[in-house]
Amino acid sequence: MQVHTCKFHHCLVPDKNGQYQCKWRAPFNLSEEDSIDDQGHWKSKWLFSYLNGWVPAITLNACCNNDGKLLTNGADTKNVMFYVTIYQTKKQGKHFNMSALLAKGYAYHSHHTAYLNSLQDNQRLLLFRLIHTINWEQELAAPMVISYLMGWGDTYHSHHYSPVYWSSFISALLKDFPALSHTQGSKEEGKDSGGNSNAAR
Known part of the structure; x- marks a missing residue:
């Protein structure tokens, strides 16, 4: 289960009156109890205002965070499909603020820890802490993680391809069919003779 915490520059956004509100509509x-009225308005059992609507059976058996929602129309189904796809593939928008995270992480360590006077140690600690800041905030897609763990590389494909160069193909073709080279030579000679005769005329 995941408890939501509202933060500035994360989920708190100003409305038209300048008041900050959570874009995820917390507190919920x-x-x-679970209920639905004759107008189609439904409610799931929700006892804590900053906890997502989790399903006990999924949490118990799958041991993972989840968010249950009743789908009553096509628009909700479409929105859930887009959300699941974006969440699973971790679109690049998640990494747009990486430079801000680096600056924030470095500023925190600079303020809370004492650095050594050595320039070399300063640079080493700088890189070390920036990398840890990225690892802490970065979201990775499950297919990419599995691909790296299995040693499949950056791309997944069902076949292995080899480059075929046209010159090598022609050489192999003429080797098996020598008559083609004579035919090609005759055509070139005909072009040359035609060109010479036209020039003579």
Whole structure:
């Protein structure tokens, strides 16, 4: 389960009146039990306002964070499909603020820790802490992680391809069919003779 914490520059955004509100609409509305009315408005059992609507059976058996929602129309289904796809593949928008994370992580360590006077140690600690800041905040897609763990590289493909150069192909073809070279030579001689005769005329 994942407890939501509202933070500036993360989920708190200003509205038209200048008031900051959570873009995920936290705190969430509470409900003592699952219910739905004749207008189609539904509520799931929600006892803590900053915890997503988790499904106990999924949490117990899959041991993972989840968020249950009742799909009542095509628009909701479409939105969930887009959300799951973006969450699974970790679109590049997640990395747009990497430079800000680096600056934030470095500023934190500079303020809370004492550095050595050695320039070499300063640079080493700088790189070390920046990398740890990236690892802490970076989100990686599961297919990419599995590909690296299995040693499949940056791309996944079902076949292995080899480059075929046209000159090598022609050489192999003429080697097996020598008559083709004579035919090609005759055509070139005909072109040359035609060109010479036209020039003579």
